[in-house]
Amino acid sequence: MMDTAMKHASPLTDLKLDTHTFDALILGGGGAGLRSALALTLAGHQVAVVSKVFPTRSHTVAAQGGINAALGNITEDNWEWHMYDTIKGSDFLGDQDAIEFMCREAADIVRELEHFGVPFSRLENGKIYQRAFGGQNLNFGQEQAHRTCAAADRTGHAILHSLYQQNLHAGTRFFDEYYALDLLKDTHGNIGGLMVMNIHDGRYHVLQSRHILIATGGAGQVFRNNTNASINTGDGLGMVLRAGLPLQDMEFWQFHPTGVAGKGMLISEAVRGEGGVLKNSLGEDFMQRYAPHAKDLASRDVVARAIAIEVKEGRGCGPNKDYVLLDLTHLDDATIKQRLPGIRDISLTFLGVDPAVEPMPVFPTCHYMMGGIPTDIHGRVVTPDENGEQQIVKGLYAVGECACVSVHGANRLGGNSLLDIVVFGREAAKTISHELHQNRREKTQQAGSPETALCLDAVRQRIARWQNPAPSTDTLAAIRKALQHTMEMGCGVFRNQASMQHALQQLLLLQQRLEQVTLSDHSQVFNLQRLAAYELENLLAVAFATVHSALNRTESRGAHSRVDYPQRDDSAWLRHTLYFSAGHRLDYKPVNLHPKHHAAFAPTARTY
């Protein structure tokens, strides 16, 4: 039997490290990571996917409503209208070159997904079914569009499983249930590898590669009520900050208007797309007052605020008047069963309510992180040099929710996140593949030679910090709960200087507690407490990035709603925030207003 007491007491220099070398490493097995992996494997590169869960457990699986593309299967449609809606939805903070690129690629990439086997719902003519979704119109803001391609209300599941299946076919290598701790740099400061831990036996490994793609998804677990999986802890964001690189626009968190009240599970926008209506305690269709034109299908930030205001002003439903109702009882049973079967299941399971008979209680809940690791439109991570010029970080890429390219700006449109992950997943793979072909010399460069030796000191210290055998009365669970509560109180749907200052003070206290707390479990096999410790370090880093970025932005834009600064201020704030963890430093960079194929859209007042 293993003597665990001896093991954790042993000096770190004894850490046995297995080393493996790959052309490219992909960190994360969700839709973004799997789309990239498929392209790289098919191009013949030695690529490995590292995921802390079996890939089909990744959170892409929970996406419900659909993926946007101007296929025009129901009405005439084109990518320029989609581009306009996305820019307007972003409250003009989205980079217009990136948005244009995504919308132009959309039709092609959705058809490609269909070719991969995604079981899209169908129209009578055999084409892909498209539904109405929020913030999407025809002809630059006119009639409601039907642009969201759907596989019932399980589109994420359908896409993730299909991508995993195609990777199985292609023979992609997977490191399932391996947890990535940190990026490793060589002595020149170049990205050269990853430190990972096999969750099955607690052993650490160095995975070497000159091309590392981060696709670790979101970090919604920083808020108490959220639609996110418990694995969404911002692991990629934490490691980027620890590598001295910035995060962009972290003040922008999407609160989905319709989470199950008090619980947080997502009730898809598809419900409103199929005709569902929000109602307050007076039975009023209150969205008419907030968005006379788009009503229940206004942008998510607009609908979330409307619900919060209804409740705040005393028109909430239920014994505590703390939610509103999402009513689809006027829809026929067949539509609900055919188009919204997953929602029906969630409602029956978690609320005991048949949505065909009774409306569902809903309230805004944290759903999506618009900010993330800054990249260019090819998925390459960028950071400012000493002159403030954006420079590419050699060998490092990021795509999906963990990245900020930025196609979502200050508020994401429903149906654009599944699009984001596959468009930029494919594009980053193209970029990596091109670079691998360009530079075979680097590819074959031997690992372990002096100039490529990887610096392990920092990550060794991090590992050692959690091997402290001293007991503690505080617990990780208590700190994580306090963190989530702090963020919800201080940085929720509505914020102000005082609420965020208070949150910041609390975070500093939580940081001290995190530095003091120790583990009670030092076993090696599936030590979930150790995993929770690494994750909590990342969550706290994300929380600091959020509060600092949000405090400094003295305006309201998209999902960042400040009671003390209720107006958007383009003269001062039409720019992206960059946050560095060292000294909690903030920097800014301009929004891209230079699309390649279409004239730029100038910021205008945003109404729905």
Add this chain to the structure above:
Amino acid sequence: MEFIISRYNPETDTAPHDRHYRLHQQELDGGTMLLDALLKLREQDPTLAFRSSCQEGVCGSDGMNVNGQNCLSCITPLASLKSPIVIKPLPGLPIIKDLIVDMTLFYKHYAEAQPFLQAKPPSEAHEHLQTPAERAQLDGLYECVLCACCTTSCPSFWWNPDQFLGPAALMAAQRFVIDSRDIQTRERLQSLDDPMKTFRCRHIQNCTAACPKGLNPSRAIQALKASIAKEH
């Protein structure tokens, strides 16, 4: 509420053993599912190991055997369970720790079923056309979350785990056999025409009773067998 949970730490134990836990309803902060209780118990005993992620029954991480029935803890209401609630790992797969089983064999069988579309797309500019009726053939098959509740409840799998593919893998096979877009139907059926891989299924129907998503693997396997028979 009383819980009897099977515990096994490979670093200290020679065999699994039961451990008793108690929780008061008030400790659950309004949580109503078995997973809420397990997460609470893990706060009290951080060594308690089980997988979980989405907490809403779509990721398929938290399959376990509860009062003799395989289920996903996150969508199993506590109110539906008789106390004491007896929780064991999914049967028929090696235990790694506590409620965590080694799914390697399950995934291997899944891959062997060739669960990927093999098709000839019309062109890059067009999707395959598929009528709503053709698409409806996939309903009840594609929604599988790979939780292994079905396969690990199957006596045929318990007897021949290395050879019988099990209900989840066979349902995945049927999902592609029946897909109007797939062009490898005959090859698929030929490779599954095997007394151990497929025909070991005796339609005991434990799989269908166990499926937390309400799918019917037994019926899918029946259809698959019928298609294979037609090839003879």
